[in-house]
Amino acid sequence: MEDQLIALTVIFTEVYYWITVVLMFLIHVGFCMYEVGASRRKHMLHTLMKNTMLIPLITVTFYYFGWWVYWAFQNGPGIIPGGLKDAPWATPWSELMAPHKGGTPVQGNLTSFDTASWANINGVFWAAFLLFSWTAGSIVSGAVIERIRSSAFWFLAILVGSFCWILAAAWGWSENGWMVQKLGYHDAYASGVIHAIAGGFALGVLFQLGARIGKFAPDGTPRSIRPHNPWLVTVGLFLIYTGFWGFYAACNIPLVNVGEAGQPLFSTTTIYVTPTSTSAITFNFLMSLSGGLMVGYLLSKGDPFWTYSLGLAGVIGASAGNDLYHPIQSMLIGGGAAVVAYKMHHWVERRFLIDDAVGAVAIHGYAGFYGVVVAGFVLWGYPSSMHADYATITPWGQFLGALIMFMILGFAPGYVAAGALRHMGRLRVPDEVELAGLDIVENNKVAQDNAAVATAEREAVK
Amino acid sequence: MNANIESWNVDLTSIGPIYPFVGSELFFTYCGVLSWLLWHVIQARAEGKELAERQAKYSNSEGLNSALDREQT
Numbered sequence: 001m002e003d004q005l006i007a008l009t010v011i012f013t014e015v016y017y018w019i020t021v022v023l024m025f026l027i028h029v030g031f032c033m034y035e036v037g038a039s040r041r042k043h044m045l046h047t048l049m050k051n052t053m054l055i056p057l058i059t060v061t062f063y064y065f066g067w068w069v070y071w072a073f074q075n076g077p078g079i080i081p082g083g084l085k086d087a088p089w090a091t092p093w094s095e096l097m098a099p100h101k102g103g104t105p106v107q108g109n110l111t112s113f114d115t116a117s118w119a120n121i122n123g124v125f126w127a128a129f130l131l132f133s134w135t136a137g138s139i140v141s142g143a144v145i146e147r148i149r150s151s152a153f154w155f156l157a158i159l160v161g162s163f164c165w166i167l168a169a170a171w172g173w174s175e176n177g178w179m180v181q182k183l184g185y186h187d188a189y190a191s192g193v194i195h196a197i198a199g200g201f202a203l204g205v206l207f208q209l210g211a212r213i214g215k216f217a218p219d220g221t222p223r224s225i226r227p228h229n230p231w232l233v234t235v236g237l238f239l240i241y242t243g244f245w246g247f248y249a250a251c252n253i254p255l256v257n258v259g260e261a262g263q264p265l266f267s268t269t270t271i272y273v274t275p276t277s278t279s280a281i282t283f284n285f286l287m288s289l290s291g292g293l294m295v296g297y298l299l300s301k302g303d304p305f306w307t308y309s310l311g312l313a314g315v316i317g318a319s320a321g322n323d324l325y326h327p328i329q330s331m332l333i334g335g336g337a338a339v340v341a342y343k344m345h346h347w348v349e350r351r352f353l354i355d356d357a358v359g360a361v362a363i364h365g366y367a368g369f370y371g372v373v374v375a376g377f378v379l380w381g382y383p384s385s386m387h388a389d390y391a392t393i394t395p396w397g398q399f400l401g402a403l404i405m406f407m408i409l410g411f412a413p414g415y416v417a418a419g420a421l422r423h424m425g426r427l428r429v430p431d432e433v434e435l436a437g438l439d440i441v442e443n444n445k446v447a448q449d450n451a452a453v454a455t456a457e458r459e460a461v462k
Numbered sequence: 463m464n465a466n467i468e469s470w471n472v473d474l475t476s477i478g479p480i481y482p483f484v485g486s487e488l489f490f491t492y493c494g495v496l497s498w499l500l501w502h503v504i505q506a507r508a509e510g511k512e513l514a515e516r517q518a519k520y521s522n523s524e525g526l527n528s529a530l531d532r533e534q535t
Contacts, residue, residue, distance in 0.1 A: 042533050060498050064491070092494065093487035101477040106484055115478060149513070151506040426506075430517040436529040440516065447532075 009255050009266075010120050016254040017124035023246025024131035028055065030239030031138040035145055037232025038305075038358050040225070042437025043146045050150050054137040057154050058161040062130045064092050066162035070129065073170040076178030089118045096122050128250040129169070132194055133161035135247070139198035140414075142358035144205060146212050147434050152421045159417055160201045160410075168193040168409045172401055175273050175385060184384040184391035185401040188270045189251050189281070189319035191371030192405035199365015200410020202356070203348075208418035209427060211355030213434055222349050225357070230304060237308035241289065244315060248281050248322075258386075272385045276323035284330040288318035291334030299342045309359050310338035313367040317341075320398075321375035324382065333374055337367040365406060372402035 032051050039047040058066075071087030088109040089096040095107050095115075102119030104112060137157035144153060172179035173193040179185035187193055216222055227233045252268050258275055259265030267275045292314015293307060300306035317337020318330045325333065345362035348354050356362065376398025384393050391397060421427040429438065437443060466484050467477070483490075520526050 040533070042529075057498075060494065064495055064498070092491045095479040095484065095487065098487075099480045101474060101480055103474075103476040103478045106478055107487075149509060151502070151509050154502070154505075429513055432520040432526060433513055433516045435526050436516065436520040437533065440520070440529055443532075 013254055014120045014124050017121075017128045017250065020246040020250035021124065021127045021131055024128070024135075024243050024250060025246075026239050027131070027243030027247065028134050028138060030236045030241075030243060031135075031142065032236070033232050033239065034236030034358065035142050037229040037234075037236060038142070038227040039145050040437075041228050042439055042443065044228070044439060045442055046150070046438035047145050050145075050148070050153055051138060051141045053150070054141065054154060054157040054161065055134060057158055058133050058137050059130060061158045061162040062126070062133050062166075063097070064162075066133060066166045067097075067126050067129065068092075069163060069166045070170050070174070073167055074174050074177045076171050079178045079182060089114055089122055090126075097126075129166065131250070132169075132190070132247070133165060136165040136194055136198040136201075137161040139195070139360050139364045140202045140205060143202040143356045143360040144209055145357045146438070147428055148205075148209060149426060149429055152418075152427045155421070156201075156205060156414065156417055159413060160198060164201060164409050164413050165194055165197045168197050168405055172405070173271055175271070176387075179401055179404070180272060180384050181387075181390045183397035183401055184393045185397055186272070186375055186379060186382070186384050186393045187320045187372055187401070188272070188276070188323040189248055191316055191318075191320035191368040191375070192402055195316045195319070195364040195368030196372060196402060196405040197368075197410040199361045199363075199368055200406035201414035203354070203361045203365060204411040204414025204416075205418040206354050206356060206361070207352070207415055208422045211353060212357070213431060215355045216353055220350065220353060222353075222355075227305065234304050234308055237312065240312060241315075244312075245285070248285055249278070252276065252278070252281070254278075270323050274323070274383070274385060280324075281322055283327040284318060284322040284325055285315060287327040287331040288314045288322065288334030288337075290314070291331035291336075292317070292338045295335035295338040296342070299338060306342065306359070309363050310342060313337045313341040313363045316364060317367040317371040317374070319368075320371045321379050324379055329378060333371070333378070336374070337370055340370045341367045365410070369402045369406045372398050372405065 028051075032048060035051055036044050036048050068087055068090040071090045072084045074085055075082045088094055088107070091097070094110070095105065096110065096118045100115065100119040102116050105115045137160060140156060140160055141153065171177045172185040172187055173190065174180070177185070212225065214223065215225060251271060253271065253273065254268055255266055256269045256273060257264045258267045258269065258273075268277050270276050289311050293311035295314070296307040296310025299310065314334030314337050317340070318325060318333045321333075322330055341359070341362040344366040345356065345359050348361070349356070354361070373395070376393060376395035379393045380395060382393045384390055418427055433440070466482055467480055520529065
């Protein structure tokens with residue numbers, strides 16, 4: 001009976017994560033639509049392919065090293081003794097990174113416990129984390145449209161998607177990460193470990209990349225470069241909302257026995273294995289989205305682009321504590337995130353002449369940073385994990401955690417890597433190509449083809 | 463024959479890896495990593511060449527103005 005219960009739990013968990021992966025695919029569809037809609041016609045195809053190709057590139061690198069980073073680096077940079085953790089199920093040459101039935105291992109560094117535990121879960125768990133990696137890359141992608149070289153972007157996307165964010169997850173988004181143990185870091189739905197990191201990374205890249213030609217007037221006043229297709233932008237954002245349901249579900253572990261010995265009690269838990277419920281996060285996802293949308297509408301005077309985006313900022317701002325908040329707290333925190341993101345975007349744009357084409361740094365970076373910090377005050381004193389000896393949640397632990405996410409694992413690597421590419425002359429497309437349009441050759445071909453067909457049609461009329 | 467499984471009519475709980483060429487995982491990894499790096503080299507070279515050609519084509523203001531005019535229409 002107990003064996004059957006374990007088998008059912010494993011199969012349920014396997015299917016659960018698989019479904020979250022399918023839902024999260026919609027995030028990427030949404031990001032592609034959003035970016036293509038936000039770009040000008042002369043750059044559309046380049047914009048689409050830049051974002052599309054991060055899918056295979058982050059996927060293969062996450063297979064080669066990203067998954068291993070998550071399990072191996074949880075002790076942090078020498079803060080907890082033990083160095084790199086052993087994770088033989090996560091190396092690309094492991095038999096458990098392939099079809100496996102969970103029986104006797106062939107490789108000597110694996111045990112029967114490893115194979116029984118991981119055979120059915122490894123692929124779907126890997127994929128759920130991988131889809132977060134795509135999101136991290138995609139957040140950066142929107143900020144840099146219309147002037148970055150694809151080759152440079154893909155290198156940066158791999159850096160943020162297969163290393164920076166997953167290192168952050170190892171440190172602060174795992175049951176035994178050093179930030180959880182020592183700082184009481186709590187970030188249940190990844191305000192910091194995905195959004196603040198990717199937003200900070202994008203800001204670092206933007207400092208090196210510079211603005212699109214014509215974005216700023218000589219006196220520094222920003223000009224509005226309008227989306228060529230606002231419908232694509234808004235439908236894209238709707239799809240991101242939809243995929244976000246999968247993201248939230250994927251942040252949970254669906255079925256864990258949290259009961260005492262001999263008295264099993266099954267519950268959904270966060271990634272920290274602390275109890276929550278799908279019902280709780282459904283309340284809070286919708287209420288924080290509503291807070292962001294309501295405040296976003298007022299702030300932007302009903303501008304669709306900003307209203308939708310600030311709805312997303314609302315969710316992101318409340319995500320760190322959405323496992324525990326009261327729904328009305330979540331709504332108010334979401335509204336606050338919209339204010340922070342909107343005001344910071346315009347202040348940074350004018351002060352530093354930063355051209356963030358889709359507001360990605362604001363929606364993800366500033367709202368994510370704010371979300372981590374606010375959770376420190378609202379959840380002050382809560383246990384960060386089931387381990388009694390781990391630090392509790394505090395404002396200072398969360399503030400330090402937010403700085404680590406946004407600045408150390410986000411901004412700094414983005415700034416340095418983009419700076420290196422810039423130094424080599426490999427970051428930005430030539431001005432002539434940017435002005436003519438990244439799709440100029442393709443568009444000319446389309447015009448020629450259309451002209452040829454039109455000529456043939458006129459001849460048919462005669 | 464590359465089959466790692468000769469029959470499914472066995473105690474399934476004893477079966478481990480089911481993919482072909484078990485024992486070659488490290489070789490697969492080398493192949494995968496090399497093909498990934500090679501892809502970047504090929505793509506970056508092609509992109510560099512393509513951008514240089516386009517830059518040369520639109521280096522005069524006449525060609526650029528014509529492209530910008532088309533964009534506005």
